[in-house]
Amino acid sequence: MKKITLLLFLLTFSVGISQTNPINFESSGNGASWTWNTFENPSTPCAPLLIIPNPDPSGINTSATVASYTPLVGAPFYAGTETAHGSPLGTFNLTTSNCTVKIKVWKPVISNVGIKFATPDGGSTGEINVANTVVNQWEELTFDFSGKIGEFTSTGIDQIVVFIDSQNGRTSNNTCYFDDITFSPQIAAPTGPTVAAPTPTRPQANVISMFSNAYNNVPVDTWQTSWSAGTVSDLQIAGNDTKKYSSLSFVGVETVTNQINASNMLYFHVDAWTPNMTTFRIKLVDFGANAAFGGGDDVEHELSFTPTLNGWNTYEIALADFTGLVTKNHIAQLIFSGNPAGSGTLYVDNVYFHNVPFTDPNTPMTAAPTPTRPAVNVISMFSNAYTNVVVDTWRTVWSSANLTDLQIAGNDTKKYSSLDFVGVETVANQIDASGMLYFHVDAWTPNMTQFRIKLVDFGANGSFGGGDDVEHELAFTLR
Incomplete structure (x- = not known):
């Protein structure tokens, strides 16, 4: 044996x-x-x-x-x-x-x-x-x-x-x-940026800056709270002040003493550079009207992103996307976190709020049209307008794409980036569309010239590769 x-x-x-x-x-x-x-x-x-x-x-x-x-x-x-x-x-x-x-x-x-x-x-x-x-x-x-x-x-x-x-x-x-x-063997990747983050150009009058050489910054109590799991160091990249977080799991930044009134702001901005973080999360916390932590009116919301490694990522985030942040008069905490937990390295610069209208050519500014068909006539996989059936995953392990869940003008939306192909599966709860006539999807892209959709049915035995699988793919030209 x-x-x-x-x-x-x-x-x-x-x-x-x-x-x-x-x-x-x-x-x-x-x-x-x-x-x-x-x-x-x-x-x-x-x-x-x-x-x-x-x-x-x-x-x-x-x-x-x-x-x-x-x-x-x-x-x-x-x-x-x-x-x-x-x-x-x-x-x-x-x-x-x-x-x-x-x-x-x-x-x-x-x-x-x-x-x-x-x-x-x-x-x-x-x-x-x-x-x-x-x-x-x-x-x-x-x-x-x-x-x-x-x-x-x-x-x-x-x-x-x-x-x-x-x-x-x-x-x-x-x-x-x-x-x-x-x-x-793996080519050694750079461990830190060699060029500074882009210099902001928005007018000071439209900005509440927490950290940027381009503006007068408001007071920040600390860039690493005592309850953080990460270490901050101050350094310069090409002569520009930058903060580096090492061994990062999560880190708290606090403005408790001088809470930020962002009620007139439209966007939160941060530039981030990482050699190894596959997920980057940003959370904003408002202490509510009583301006006290745990006073019963605290609100918060966290968003998750997939950063490009070894280059500056500019995050221009509509405050409306922080949907849980229903008040913004007493913002007291900013929390950065991500994966791999405990070993992330993150450089940040240009952390500020602003109210300059911004149009990102790579992101839709308006939500997809709201469907009006009666729910009784619909089997919905993903829509705020209907009760959705169970979907196993919106990105299978064999996909070649990144998936981010976000909101566009308050509407839940899925964003696929670095897309080659992506699989969405309902294997555990297969859909019976025999009584349906149409398949509907709203799609927005800044750069795809062709968009293809494939539907696969596992046949009577309900098993992949069982000999009765059928499928069909359609291609559409986008303008």
């Missing part, structure tokens, strides 16, 4: 670390003899991946053999090629030792190159896209998968998928070449 247990342990250990590196398509190397499937290229059969002599053995790639693939006119952006599950790629986990992926490409067009990994059950890391910057010459592109480490779909990977010419509306058949796919 002990021998069997030891054998299983060794097998499990080897599975976790064995991915083939590099994939160079040489006869004595890796990739040339593997099975590569191609998909979504509009031909019958789908044009195969070719292993050919290097057509341009110059510059950074003088190797003998490369892979060639030609996405055709009419092929969607996700036309690509993939190794077969169980191929000599091996089965592995994404870790700090292999999460930097590089690939050499030769392309006649500037467009995204996408790479993703998949598991035997169909789970996917979601693709990361990097565009080539030159045409008709070899270029090495780098893909940082460190943000995927630890995710469920980054364990037990046995497939790589390459989208060599990821673009919509292609006007030519683009023959592209790729070579030398390598896996290397």
Whole structure:
């Protein structure tokens, strides 16, 4: 029994670390003899991946053999090629030792190159896209998968998928070449900003500033209360005063002695920079008319955000979005928190309220239209106008997108950012839409040129992959 247990342990250990590196398509190397499937290229059969002599053995790639693939006119952006599950790629986990992926490409067009990994059950890391910057010459592109480490779909990977010419509306058949796919350790990320936060330009008369070199600041009792779980330090970034929070779980900032009357303000602003926080939360607390903590009229509200790592994030938040903050005359606490709890690093600057009307081109300023159809005729998944059915998740583990719940003009709204695709599931409480005629959704985007919707029915057995699943996807052009 002990021998069997030891054998299983060794097998499990080897599975976790064995991915083939590099994939160079040489006869004595890796990739040339593997099975590569191609998909979504509009031909019958789908044009195969070719292993050919290097057509341009110059510059950074003088190797003998490369892979060639030609996405055709009419092929969607996700036309690509993939190794077969169980191929000599091996089965592995994404870790700090292999999460930097590089690939050499030769392309006649500037467009995204996408790479993703998949598991035997169909789970996917979601693709990361990097565009080539030159045409008709070899270029090495780098893909940082460190943000995927630890995710469920980054364990037990046995497939790589390459989208060599990821673009919509292609006007030519683009023959592209790729070579030398390598896996290397995580690139050291910057630990702090090297440039200062943007300098605010709103007039002082329209601002109540807590912390900014650009304004006269109101008195703040403390930037780290005694009940905080985090440490603050004052420093300068490019000559600009900045506050740094280390080992952060949550930190309280208090103006109890000189409470802020923000009743005439419209927005709360903060610039934040973090190398590692995947969630950033902001809470405002008002002590109510009696101006005392715990006096029975305290109000508060917290909002959650997914920050971009290693760059300044400018948060311009309508105070109306803090819906629980029904009074704003005695704001006494500001609380920053986030994940990973206890080890977050956060730099903040330009913390202030203002009442200058602001239009963010990337955010709708008005709520989606309020539906008027009778509730008896509706099965609602998400709407303030109806009682909603139970939804398992609005972002599955195999999605490639970030999800934020927020309010637009007081209306609950879901925001997807860095969107490739996102799955919404009602597996535990499947929807019977047999009596319905239409599917409705309101969508707003600042940059998507095409929007696709797919519905999937698990069939009579109610199980995924049971042999009777059906689905259909529609594509819409946005203007």
